[in-house]
Amino acid sequence: MYGAQETAGWRRGLSGLVLGLGLSQAAAQSGDDDLDALFGAPDNQPRATASPTPPPQREAAAITLEEEPTPSARPAQRGRVLEEIIVTAQKREQSLTDVPISVSALSGEKLRDAGIENLSDLSEYAPNFKLVEGGLVPLIYMRGVGSGSNQGFEMSVGLYNDGIHLGRPHLTLAAFLDVERIEVLKGPQSILFGKNAIAGAMNVTSGQPRDSFDASLSASWFEPFEDRELSGFATGPLSDTLNGRVALRWRDEGGYVYNRGQQRDDPQLEELAGRGTLQWTPSDEAQFTLKFEHSGRDSTGRTYQIVDNGILTESENNQAGLDDMRETNEDEFMELVNDSITLNGRIDIGEHTLELVSGFTTYDQIDAFDADSSGVDTIFLIGQEDYSQFSQEIRWVSPPGEHFDFIAGAFYQQAEQEFNEFGDLKVRTGTLEFAALPGELIDIVAQAGPANTVVVISADLARLFTVDSRSSSLFAQGTWHFAQDWRLTAGARYVHETKDGYRNLEAYQPGTEQDVDPVTAAALAQLKIEAHTLSGKRESNTLLPSINLQHDLNDAVMLYCAPSATV
Template sequence: MSYQPVKSLLGVAIATVVAGGAQAQHLQLEEVVVTAQKRVESLQDVPISVSAISGQKMEDASITNLESLTTYIPNFSMNQGTIANNITIRGVSSGVNPGFEQSTGMYVDGIYYGRSQLSRLPLFDMERVEVLRGPQPILFGKNSIAGAVNMTTASPGEEFEGQISALYEFEEEQQDYRAVFSGPLTDTLSGRIAMLYRDQEGSFTNFNSSHNEKQEEETVIRGSLRWMPTDLLTMDLKYEHAEFDDVGRNVELAQSIVREDLAGTGAGVDYVTALNNFVGLVNNTLMLEPPVDFAGEDGELNRVRGSNGDYHNNTADVLVLDIDYAFGEYTLTSTTGYLEYDFEQNCDCDFTGASILNAGQDESFEQFSQELRITSPGNETVDYIAGVFYQTNELDFRDSINVPDNSLLRLLNPNFRNISSRRFAQQESDMWAVFAQATWNVSDRLRLVFGARYTEEDKEATKQQVHYGGNTAFPATDPTGTLPNVYFGLNPLFGAFAVEPYDTIRSDRQEEAFTPLFTVQYDLGEDAMVYATYTEGFKAGGFDIRSNGHPDPSVVNACNLDTSTNPPACADDIVGVFDFDEEEAESIEVGAKVGLGGVAELNMAAFYTEYTNLQTSQFDGILGFNVTNAGKAEIQGLELDGRWLVAEGLTLSGAVAWLDFEYTDFKNNQCYFGQQVLEPGSVQPDGVTCDATGKRKEYTPEYSGTLSADYVISFGNNLELRTVLDLVFSDDYLFTPTLDPRNKQDAYTKWNLRVALSDVAGNWELAFIGKNLSDEDVVTFGGDAPLAGALTGGTGTAYYQFLDRPRTFALQALYRF
């Protein structure tokens, strides 16, 4: 699609606001308040590219998690994958490896949520969510090299209030029930309790199941207390328990193809055809027992799939104690947090309806953090925030590749049934940091901001890979390679899948980083300011948990054995990854925030960032993932957002982003299927990796944005009708880290509509909500189908693709008291 009409419309709107602002002086936009700099400030005073979404907007738009929030924030996305999740800001993300912390720091009530699994937590009863783009190395310093998501839940109030709401969505049969009660318990103590229950059936048909997918069920309860024994002391205690489970997935096989140089020659076969023929051969010719139960794949992107037992179960508990103590004009703040979660999943990771293999995974995580900071009084010659931060965590990770008893892989070897390869990993981390940020108010108009953070982190980890027959573990080859692990023929088979058994390996890392920030901010007038910022970001290195091979090439425990030699030698060794290095960034941002007569605001930010050693996760083409540091990348772009109170009851708002991403040095990217044919010059001497220098990363649309119109009219004696229309658009983008040009999401435009009837006092409300009214099919994640190359002899493949939700319609009822 062309974005020229959008750009023209934006230009006309800006010109109209400038010309007409003086005619509506009696109108006034409501101020947006944020805590992006650990102070309560107007959004228009903060020299950062920030998008803020209020809790009310999230409730109105039925935003229940970060993934649905991304619709309203350009240059920001959250994508759920097969084994992990990914938050992306300005094209920068961490990839899908459980060893990663996110490049975008996620903070809830001041507590760092670094694990990707926590990005799936349900969101409700929020005060606001702020998305800070670009490196945030000082006040949100824990690995926030791409940006930060700062979330604040609602706190107890001094007056009794409550709210009950219910929503029913017709397409996916979603039910959403919420209740909030808040108010004083004594003269000095207030409390709040918030509860959520949500479930839905999903929009995918699974021909191996009687239910649609993916089914979701979420239960969250949050209790909070606020104690104010004096005017000088405030203590907030919050506890949250969340359970959020899925059955099935919103993924299917699509784009089943033959390699381009073989198309029409009869020498190649696509994956779906090969799979269907293979299953037919197994059932009709070999008469295996038990037979392979398989209805066949169609290879079309049509929300029809086959799967066997996908599920995803999560439990999380969070406890936060926040203490503010005022002494003189200064404030001392203590934020203590304890967080733990457990999750387990089963992934039918061949993504077909046939019984081939599945992947199990479970993870336990505990984290404790403590931050102390002092905040000076505002409006002084020098204002500052300084503090110390400590965090410790433990991760226990287990996963397995399982071949069930009725797997069709029995055709390859009758022993390939009821076997598995299991991985066990543990990681511990301790880090501390000291930070400070000071604003020198040079004059009434000029401010200079200086900030710095020094961080030290110690990590240690262990990992082990073990092959099993049933529940019997078989030892790995010893480090000398003199005892090949060939029990029951398991080794050659798992070796063909590039899975190598090995005894426990250990490693540790010690890293330190100094990250500075410098900002110049100048007021052009009472309602306009400009700023320029230079900053450096840092993201610690770590350990690859998902790699399927030993990192030492001299340790050869599993491969295709060359039996012509005595003792047998490995013809094709497997080399994995364990350690990966830290990631660094340097960024320059210039921007302006302009108020126009109190009725409009326009904010602009232009940025240029250089990243080195980007941490990326590369699928090995079979069953595993290897972490690699991606050399260098340059990112530049422009972000615009604004609001305009056109008339009483009518507000227009919008945000538009332009993004340019280029790998300037990335010679070790994983090759995509057929790249040796389509781009032979990019293939590296190892024949496995390809040069991606000069290419764009996945999830980097050139243009993206949202436009919204909010119109409220009163009628009758006590009624109000509010209509909100949202337009969401994106340019095309790739959605796989291999940068396969076949895996491109086309440009799209979505429309969302909410029409609500309420009383003027806002005590009750009935609303109709329509999302994705244009019914766009948007792929949010994807990759190569495992085993496709093996089954087609390398001549064909197919891709698994995750789809966003289709067009949906919902009714919502709300009562406040």
């Protein structure tokens, strides 16, 4: 919704600016009416009034669909035929109508037109997909299925950037830079995308180098929230066999929820990202693409608001409700630095293709979070996470259009995660009452007011969590075209995975590294907080089969049935 509001303000043209080298001269000189003609006004926005007699070049610029004569119409009238949408939802280029998957595909032009600046904004345009920036980690759901906020869990919605699996939620916060296409795949995608894509997958394709020069530069701002963005790319040939592309993006947001405790608008955000891509084509049978990407993100504050007061917040007369107002006694911030290297290779061997996808990704993140999200000084958390992963995939792809076509391959990934967290906890009388009393007495006790806010004990909490994982798998999927309008697709993926985990929680006297005294330890135990150390190793073997039947009713409609199972 936030992205949609920003888009609406920009499209009205009162407080925004957009510059683009890719626009035609007629579009570049026109106002909102021509932008709406080029891209189509949003359904919830009034379409600008067109001039009674638009110039011929404007009418040509407004054509976004291929046009063919309609036999029954007058010669001046034309019917429209939708362009074919090509996706890579099954690791090969296919028409969207041939893919037995529920897919929402958005081109880079659509993303820019709609003002989609991050994956969270995408929630407004992809049905059954939701991403929100939660308190500790981003929360991603597809058709209501997700992994929640546990930092030890990998996402149930797989995120793939140029073929590389990004399994950690914080990687969804990386800069949304020079995107060529996004495909949102709904439902289990375990055969071709891995066992963690049980709810679905998001397949992101970045802008690719071209063999002719092209460049674009755009700038925009939205005054009410002081949002500003500058982005652009340039691409072209570097030699007869080498093409290059560079892309940059800077973004600054001023916030839209007022924090009375800090006397500022939350969340304030600044992003800076860059990408360099080289594409080498030594022959018609081979192509290799190397990509380097770096992004940095600094944010201050969050959007969390208290909608229902508890004992402590009610005693402090905290305002509750979704009113774009919040109050924290601590200064919240988050810093995230992400770097990645990706190598994609394609080698044609006869009519078949060997595809190679290698990637290394790392990020460092530090996060300061007022966990009670109120003006009551209860608990303040500072966490630091370091993550790195390497993955390699090899695929053997048959030519399309055969009586039987297939994709087979192998995948390997190793990852290391280390998370350190420090918490400053103050336990008050109201907290202990809430933990000990039955629910029907809570509202009565809450009337005690300041008596509920007396600090009983204080403690410093330190937590260390580490995970080392190794995953390898073999997969294959084949399609049998047994009749002109019928196809049967079957596949399986075998996964072997090992994980070594360690967790340690310590409770110290405030400002020291001495264990808490017995009285404090007993009070913490009442709140289910106890010092402990856990470690373990898990090894699993999983077989994921899949089968679906497809039938083409006509050129525009295809029916399919796709049950799935896990063994």
